[in-house]
Amino acid sequence: MFAVGVAILFSGAALAYGYDESTSTIPASTEENCGRCHNPFGYAIFHGPTAIGVHGGYTxxxxxxxxxxxxxxAPxxxxxxxxxxxxxASCESCHDGTGGRGVYGTIVARGLQVAGDHSVEATTVVPGGDAESGGSATMSFAGxxxxxxxxxxHSPHGSTVVAAFQGDRYRIANSTTRLPLVKNRLLKQRPGNTATATAEYGSDWCLACHQGRSSALSTVHNHPADSKATTATPFVxxxxxxxxxxxxxxxxxxxxQTLGFSNQGYLMPYPRTPQQAGHAPICQxxxxxxxxxxxxxxxxxxxLVTPFLVTMPDGVETSSNPRFQNFPHETSNYRMLVEATVSSFNDDLCLNCHPTSQLP
Structure with a gap:
């Protein structure tokens, strides 16, 4: 499977090894090598908000x-x-570090342990998917x-997707411009083919599947999360x-302001600032x-914010903060929490918004 994908997408290229920069044989980003899929070729294919590669723009x-x-x-x-x-298998003919990066495999490739992930083609169970009990629920997915x-x-043909947003990643590993990636990530407005469309990526997008995590439920008490259920103008x-x-x-x-490409949105002073008043944090x-x-x-x-620093994607530089930019595919922290260990979280996360001097 993989060899077929490489032969078509990178005509004439030898085998490339995912997330191994010392042995990778992915060709240079030129129109000759990339233009047939990433068309029209140029600056916009790496940094533009409508850069979609093979996933749209068919002529x-x-x-x-x-x-x-x-x-x-076909098999x-x-x-x-x-x-x-x-x-x-089809998606990972590219998105396994050999062509498209920043999905699955980066953490293990750097010798670390994956502590939280969205398991692909392995489960039908959604943690917090039951809006009645807040517990897990079984859903029918496409895998x-x-x-x-x-x-x-993700929408493989780029149809009915959320509005573009700025994340933490650079577009490609060999980018010299070091500009943030402003794209829709091909995220569906209806993840899991849920009934209600969500135009912007935020809490409501997560709640499409994790319905039992809403802070507006009458039978379950969750930590507040800004969503359309709590305010008419939620943060995203x-x-x-x-x-x-x-x-x-x-x-x-x-x-x-965007949450992406910065660490300045993860601390909330108390009392809340005028701009934060009336809003809970979003899931992310x-x-x-x-x-x-x-x-x-x-x-x-x-x-005091620890500065955001990403010099290379995919965990190449150990000094990067965050080191990996793969969420919500996989993370190195327990339950995909911003601050935690591999197996648990402590009060460090809570104290980002709840100072001890303000506790009742």
Whole structure:
């Protein structure tokens, strides 16, 4: 399967080894090597908000369809003439570190342990999926045997997706511009084919499946999370109130800022700032890639943010903070929490917003 994907997507290239920069043979990012799938080729394919590669932009002169589909050589028992025997196998002909990066495999490749992930084609159970009890629920997904798979969250043809947002990642490992990636990540507006569409990535997108984690349920008491169930104008990933500086003590926040490409949105001074008033944190202010975010002062009215630093993606640089930018695929922390250990979390996470001097 993998060899077929490489032969089509990287014509003439030898085998490439995922997340092994010393042996990778992925060719240079040139129009000759990449232009047939990433068309039109140029700056926008790496940094533009509409850069979608093979996942959209089909015209009479593009060559994108055969990057994923094969008319006469599809595996027996496969789906939709995909080259892989399963949806996951088809996606991972590129998104395993050999072509597309930043999904699964980066943490193990650096010798660390995966502590939390969205398991692909392995389960039908959604933790916190039951809106009545808050417990787990069984859902029917698009993967083998009804399991969760890539296309339950992502739209492979770029249709009906959320608005673009700025995340923590660079577009490609060999980028020299070091610009943040502002894209929709091909995230579906209806993850898991749920009934209600979500136009922006935030708590409501997570709650489409994790319905029992809503803070508006009458039978379950959850930690507050900003969503359409709690306010008419909830914060989303690309629109939160975050601290105005990093690396210096501050108690001031700025409105309408992205959570991505910064660590300034993970601490909430107490009392809450005017921009934070009336809003709870969104899911991703507790659940995101593992990192050090800093701390509040003793009385909690100011915060010192640990600077955001990503010099290379995929955990290449151990000094990066966050080191990996793979959420919500896999993380190195327990339950995908921002601050935790591999097997548990402690009060460090809670103290990011709840200073001890303000506890009743």
């Amino acid at each position: 009479t002169t593009t060559y994108k369809c055969k990057g994923c589909h094969t008319v006469h050589r 027996a028992g496969g789906q939709l003439l995909l080259q892989g025997a399963t949806i996951q 083998t045997g009804g399991t969760l798979t890539c296309t339950d969250c 990933y690309n629109r939160v109130a975050r601290l105005d500086v990093s690396g210096a003590w501050t108690g001031t926040t700025v409105a309408n 202010q507790c659940h995101e890639d593992a990192r050090s975010v800093g701390s509040l002062s003793t009385i909690g009215n100011t915060a």
